[in-house]
Amino acid sequence: MATLEVRGLRAGYGRAQVLFDVDLEVEAGEVVALLGRNGAGKSTTLKAIMGLVRRTAGDVKFDGRDLGALEPYEIARLGLGYVPEDRRIFTELTVAENLEVGRQAPRAGAPGWSAEKLFQLFPALRALRERRGAHMSGGEQQMLCIARTLAGNPRAVLLDEPSEGLAPVVVEHVARAIGELKQAGVAVLLAEQSRHFTERVADRAVLLETGIIRKP
Numbered sequence: 001m002a003t004l005e006v007r008g009l010r011a012g013y014g015r016a017q018v019l020f021d022v023d024l025e026v027e028a029g030e031v032v033a034l035l036g037r038n039g040a041g042k043s044t045t046l047k048a049i050m051g052l053v054r055r056t057a058g059d060v061k062f063d064g065r066d067l068g069a070l071e072p073y074e075i076a077r078l079g080l081g082y083v084p085e086d087r088r089i090f091t092e093l094t095v096a097e098n099l100e101v102g103r104q105a106p107r108a109g110a111p112g113w114s115a116e117k118l119f120q121l122f123p124a125l126r127a128l129r130e131r132r133g134a135h136m137s138g139g140e141q142q143m144l145c146i147a148r149t150l151a152g153n154p155r156a157v158l159l160d161e162p163s164e165g166l167a168p169v170v171v172e173h174v175a176r177a178i179g180e181l182k183q184a185g186v187a188v189l190l191a192e193q194s195r196h197f198t199e200r201v202a203d204r205a206v207l208l209e210t211g212i213i214r215k216p
Helices: 042-050 072-077 095-101 115-121 138-150 169-185 195-201
Strands: 004-013 018-024 033-037 055-062 080-083 158-159 187-192 204-209 212-214
Touching: 004 042, 018 042, 018 055, 018 187, 018 212, 033 042, 033 169, 033 195, 042 055, 042 072, 042 080, 042 158, 042 187, 072 080, 072 187, 072 195, 080 138, 095 115, 115 138, 115 169, 138 158, 138 169, 169 187, 169 195, 195 204
Parallel strands: 033 187, 033 204, 080 158, 158 187
Antiparallel strands: 004 018, 004 055, 204 212
């Protein structure tokens, strides 16, 4: 049984349907990339999995549990992490405080991420631990957003455009973090436009075009 299973997913905004019968699955310790251009429905797919966009049909299962009736916060508490494209950190809180906000208790079958382990994964954050989010660069905020999600000790992580607009050195840190998640047995689904980044970090890719899964 896959850690994350999506079958026949349809979703959209109001009367506008964006996703059409999307099928995908991600195993533990596997990195799957959802490739597509802007407007293809990649972000909508991740949001629909998390319950942030209304699903009109289909099933989403996490560790065999149907997520259909759950609120986003309930899905997060099950151990499904989500890193949005717009880096929603708490700008008035420090790095250390942001990490503490994301903290959840250790969970069976998931790696534990202490603050020290997160600072080892993202060394740049260690020197910034008392800096407020509002005073960080976009790359620093992206690293913090990923680290805060990992502080919840997830069994699976959804990453929305993790390399977009980042300096090469930050992309390197993000790629290494994804590799660490894979080695730790975490299932990773990432939405990406960059084939180069995808080829570097993903085990396989699926192509999304106008809300429909195609062969890449």
